[in-house]
Amino acid sequence: MHHEEFDPPEALRNTIKCFWYNRKDFGEQPSNFEVVPDSYAEIIFYFGGPCSMSSDREPLPSPFMMGLLHQPVVFYTQNHIEIIGIRCFPWTVLDLLGLPAGKDGVRIFEHPIAQLQPALNNWIQAGKIDEALARVKQFFLQAQSQVTMESMLFKAGAAMREANGTLPVSGVAEAAHATVRTLERKFKESSGHTVKDVSGLMRFEQVRNRLWHYPDSNLAGLAHELGYTDQSHLGREFKRYSGTTPAAFARKKKP
Template sequence: MMTTNRADHARPLHSEQPWFVLSAARHYDLILSRNPVISHFYGFEADQSQALTFAVPDGCIDILFDCDARRAKVCGTTLAARSAQLTHQHRYFGVRFAPGVMPDVLNIGAAELVDTEIDLQELMPNSTALLDNICSLSNGHDQASLFERFINGHRHRRIAPATEHALALIHRHQGNILIRELEQQTGYSIRTLQRQFSTDLGLSPKVFSRIVRCQHALHDMHHQPQIVFADLAFERGFSDQSHFLREFKKFANATPAQYLNTIQHQGYQARIRQMPAQNARSEATIIA
């Protein structure tokens, strides 16, 4: 569980899964969480009549409930854009944990979840009641409240101080930081950082930094009125526009130009319906 109180800790950008938003038949609901170990909740009805849905790297663990099939799966972060199997017209509810959070209710190591999806009941044999209760509810707020009550009664694996410090710096620099700079600023050796990071997140600091940097590029494309790709590549620390193009295409399964055209023509922002939870942290900003 990430519990840093460091002054230089920057609030992580909430991870985005844009292809899920674009696969929503109507609204894509986003619900704030009162629990800091949860990034946010989300819900939507899948419309798979047009195109495939892709999961993009986000550095997070999700639990995705298929409410119509009454099944759920645990999804680790992908390392590149990967096809996500959704069922047409099925109603989904998702829990996205914050980066670095590994709930102890899941009987698996962080590294084993990377680029993998596993049935929830395989990792949490006593989850039948939770699954049935979540899937029986039709209101996203009620589902979120139920899951928060459940998770508040369980612990989360604590991460090593080296990982905690490195995570704070990576978020502070929005992914644009070199491993040798992490070594200098944390006081831990590269070998220690890589070992602890891999144990706690299943990723190397370099890979996680690349994910954070690309997530920030997505955020810019969703929220800035005018995008010049050369400027965006420079601002996000890519060596040049070609480097940005290669990284982004691997990350999002589209070139930056193709992706920007898609979200503009499909009304990306209009699909998102933000639903703040009761007594949620007012300073939090939630995106898809």
């Protein structure tokens, strides 16, 4: 497997975390891979083999959107697949694309961004990944120039990111210079989720990443660092999002 991540242009850094490219050969037999929840919404373009959510279902269109997940999702594919992903902050992506909020985990939508697929496919087939990514960045720069984004949400999101999801809702509202009620209403309008929903996923993502890279991490210490009540609280939240315990996840990553 080959995976690369690319920083967005300065003008997009309040809306997009990164652009990424992934390439993998699965072989001729049908295969599957699991996507674990994190705190981002992603636009997914894929090329090559099929990609579906069940071994006997029609392939998903390209692009599709992965909103915030609350449990792992399994995708089915085979042969060679290449992906261009746009990893967005969940409080900005729907406004940026002019889409209504929703809590769909995997979302199929109609949008002018789909018109990029043929050109991107040609560049991918020619091995011109940089050209494909440049075209995607250009699309989002143009989209953002035509949208007035909510500065309150930018401030709230920045505070949440800086605190890795450990800031209480009242603290997020204070950082955004808003009341809790106003912030919650704006946040749900823009993302379909509450501040608490997204903060919980941010904390889970921090634990997941730490255990991924350092499987021997002390769970009690992580719980304290990331604002969980105790290790048991961390364990419950981790299992809620991943379907497994932190210890089992760490054992799986050790090899």
